[in-house]
Amino acid sequence: MNIGEVAKRVGLPAKTIRYYEDINLVRPFRDPNGYRVFTEKDLHKLTFLSRARALGFTIEKCRALLALWEDQTRASSDVKKIARAHLEEIDRKVSDLQSMRKTLSDLMRDCAGDDRADCPILSGLGEPR
Amino acid sequence: MNIGEVAKRVGLPAKTIRYYEDINLVRPFRDPNGYRVFTEKDLHKLTFLSRARALGFTIEKCRALLALWEDQTRASSDVKKIARAHLEEIDRKVSDLQSMRKTLSDLMRDCAGDDRADCPILSGLGEPR
DNA sequence: ATGGAGGTTCCACCAACTGGAAGGTCAAGC
DNA sequence: GCTTGACCTTCCAGTTGGTGGAACCTCCAT
Incomplete structure (x- = not known):
């Protein structure tokens, strides 16, 4: 083909x-x-x-999974280990994003979003934590 | 400095x-x-x-925000518009990750994770949807 | 034989840095 | 005044996972 x-x-x-x-x-x-x-x-x-x-x-994880996939003697625990690590990574990313989301929406809540220049989003970003 | x-x-x-x-x-x-x-x-x-x-x-969004930050005549609505778009992007990413998470944990649920070769994660990945 | 839809290689580019080599500068200590 | 080490400089290459495009080849139908 x-x-x-x-x-x-x-x-x-x-x-x-x-x-x-x-x-x-x-x-x-x-x-x-x-x-x-x-x-x-x-x-x-x-x-x-x-x-x-x-x-x-990632490509490298795929390569590892593919090797396991082709290896008829692999243990399913080897696969599950990779999957579990990846699941944890996904969870980390989700919680990172959610914390970003919270910070951003807190900043946005206080911004009038009208034609005035005053903007808590910009001032919030400019100040050190 | x-x-x-x-x-x-x-x-x-x-x-x-x-x-x-x-x-x-x-x-x-x-x-x-x-x-x-x-x-x-x-x-x-x-x-x-x-x-x-x-x-x-992104860097380009930062550049835009920085320009607004330096522009004393900007309207806060311009800033809020960028922020809102970004918030939506974050939400999209979160839901993408959550759907990945679900698929992966469904696959994992059926995998014994022991020393046998049989692995629903691998077979699940190999089959077209 | 010719046209168009496939296929091929190779090179460059994207984001947003990071690592490392090779070298210049500065301040402290002897 | 010289050395040492920390700090600074530039430049080049590599990262991840592809994507776009140019130049060229091949196949099939007309």
């Missing part, structure tokens, strides 16, 4: 798939004409990557 | 402050010896930047 068809099926841009080959996440076969030829297994791998990336796993 | 002292006071690495000069966010004066010399106003600006960045505003 050529790259365009693969791109359509897994929902990744062809450029991204080429990039994934560049960094050795997939190794499609090459046709004598130079075109990449993808097998079902490659498709499966790319689907895996696409889903894992959508969950926010 | 030299860059090291400024860095300590505003809590930004010296490298970052040099970078901010590079992209014209601050324009410290230069001593005849080539050293950057920062005024109180520069300090104030850098504090502003540090706080705004900590709230997740």
Whole structure:
């Protein structure tokens, strides 16, 4: 299967798939004409990557997960460990964002938002904590 | 004031402050010896930047906010508009993360996490939606 | 044989820094 | 007056995860 068809099926841009080959996440076969030829297994791998990336796993985490995925002798605890660490990272990000949100909305609450220059948002940002 | 002292006071690495000069966010004066010399106003600006960045505003948004900050004739509504857009962006990010979180924890719930190879996380990621 | 839709490589760019090398400056101590 | 070490300078390269574009090749239908 050529790259365009693969791109359509897994929902990744062809450029991204080429990039994934560049960094050795997939190794499609090459046709004598130079075109990449993808097998079902490659498709499966790319689907895996696409889903894992959508969950926010970094490329390196994806690489580790992919290695486990291909290793029939892995222990599910190894996978769960990575997943758990990632879950904790997500939670950290959420709480970071929520604390930003609170600070920002506190600043906004006091801002009239009219045509006067006085603005607690700007003055709040300018002052050291 | 030299860059090291400024860095300590505003809590930004010296490298970052040099970078901010590079992209014209601050324009410290230069001593005849080539050293950057920062005024109180520069300090104030850098504090502003540090706080705004900590709230997740991009550099370009910071630049816009800084311009408003320096413009005594701005309307507070202009500031609030930027802040509101940013708040919405934060909310989008939070909900993206929460949906990732749900997907991941659903996958994890079914994974035994023991020494067996069977792992619903990996099989869940490999299958198209 | 020609046109257009695919494919290929390579190079440059994005954000927002960070690390490191190579070298200049300053102040203190001997 | 010289050395030492902390601090400063510039410049170049690398990070993450791609994306855009140019120049060129290949395939298929007409």
